[in-house]
């Protein structure tokens with residue numbers, strides 16, 4: 001992986017390159033970022049840069065022997081540990097057993113979550129783990145001479161899964177052998193042993209911006225630009241969330257929103273019922289995404305109402321739609337109540353309530369709210 005292939009994270013990339021160029025790259029790094037922000041991708045780009053035989057100032061060459069071996073996760077001086085499960089009863093979990101699968105997983109989804117990974121190896125409801133044996137193995141391996149005479153790099157993806165066994169590694173992390181680098185990639189430092197945290201230098205990753213995610217979806221996943229923008233807006237800074245949204249969201253979300261609001265705003269029961277029927281046929285994830293999308297657009301419309309000159313960062317037709325809503329000058333309380341009603345609907349849909357009933361009830365609530373009334377329920 002090139003640095004240029006890592007989405008966003010410009011500050012972290014430059015910081016790491018600066019440390020390398022000044023000869024101050026610490027021997028133990030903790031790269032922390034929420035799922036889908038690219039911790040593993042960044043660690044792999046740094047590793048490739050270190051092993052690259054013809055590196056430039058800013059990136060690895062991508063075609064030398066060093067680069068090629070890292071790309072295949074097959075460099076003899078690159079060691080990787082990650083959560084795994086016992087391959088069969090009576091046999092301990094070990095990264096070595098799953099190395100082939102891990103290579104495949106990283107090829108397919110370098111931004112994949114631990115959950116995705118455990119699904120990938122059919123862990124079902126088994127908890128992943130990095131065992132005490134594996135920790136001892138890491139110490140032994142890193143104490144051997146490098147195969148190629150240069151650096152040895154140990155990646156630990158998700159040190160959260162070390163549990164207290166991680167204490168076995170303390171001495172190694174504190175005083176690693178010559179030319180040995182340990183990069184850990186965490187999602188939540190809260191779940192990493194303090195004894196490990198205090199011995200590593202932290203690199204914190206930011207959530208990705210909507211623009212960064214949109215760009216990645218369009219250029220890497222050949223997503224349709226407007227669907228990419230919609231998924232990016234809902235992804236909470238995570239590339240993997242955005243990819244999932246893209247998969248779940250079968251189609252453009254603005255179309256059903258238009259149809260729904262047309263029905264609701266003109267009190268057209270037939271249109272609303274048709275919308276409820278159509279939306280009810282889609283899956284719960286799609287319904288949830290649609291409602292989240294609606295909340296976002298309403299948020300923009302409210303800002304357009306309140307802030308003169310506010311320009312939403314939305315595709316043109318979505319911005320125009322939000323603009324039309326804003327022209328109606330609804331009071332902020334109305335937006336607030338609609339938002340609340342949508343939250344409740346999402347809550348119930350997530351808990352397997354009958355979605356058509358929920359969507360119809362929501363439609364009625366919105367219809368009342370925009371007339372400055374509240375729907376009274378006898379219950």
Ligand SMILES: [Zn+2]
Pocket residue numbers: 051052053054055060061062063064065066067068
């Ligand atoms: Zn290279």
